[in-house]
Amino acid sequence: MANNQRDGFLGWSRFELHFPFAHSLKEKRSILHSVKDKLKSRTGASIAEVGETEHWQTATLVCAIVANDSARIEEVWREQLAILQSQNDLQIVAADKQWR
Numbered sequence: 001m002a003n004n005q006r007d008g009f010l011g012w013s014r015f016e017l018h019f020p021f022a023h024s025l026k027e028k029r030s031i032l033h034s035v036k037d038k039l040k041s042r043t044g045a046s047i048a049e050v051g052e053t054e055h056w057q058t059a060t061l062v063c064a065i066v067a068n069d070s071a072r073i074e075e076v077w078r079e080q081l082a083i084l085q086s087q088n089d090l091q092i093v094a095a096d097k098q099w100r
Contacts, residue, residue, distance in 0.1 A: 011097065
């Protein structure tokens, strides 16, 4: 990259979620599976649950995407946040994003 031009950007977001109405790990996983499918299909991001996966009322999701410019990373971040905020069966405890 001799001319200081970037070839692409890697963005990742992290969402800590709470499932107040889940009464079992099976219920949480059912909700989480649906949410992960929506995030992936609508934003094209790779999605993974990380951290303590056996807690039945909490989850941490990490979403990653590669894009040509930082504006696309911001657009995906806003879309992910909107998708999660529209879910009645979960609460966002924390959200963070980074890109390089």
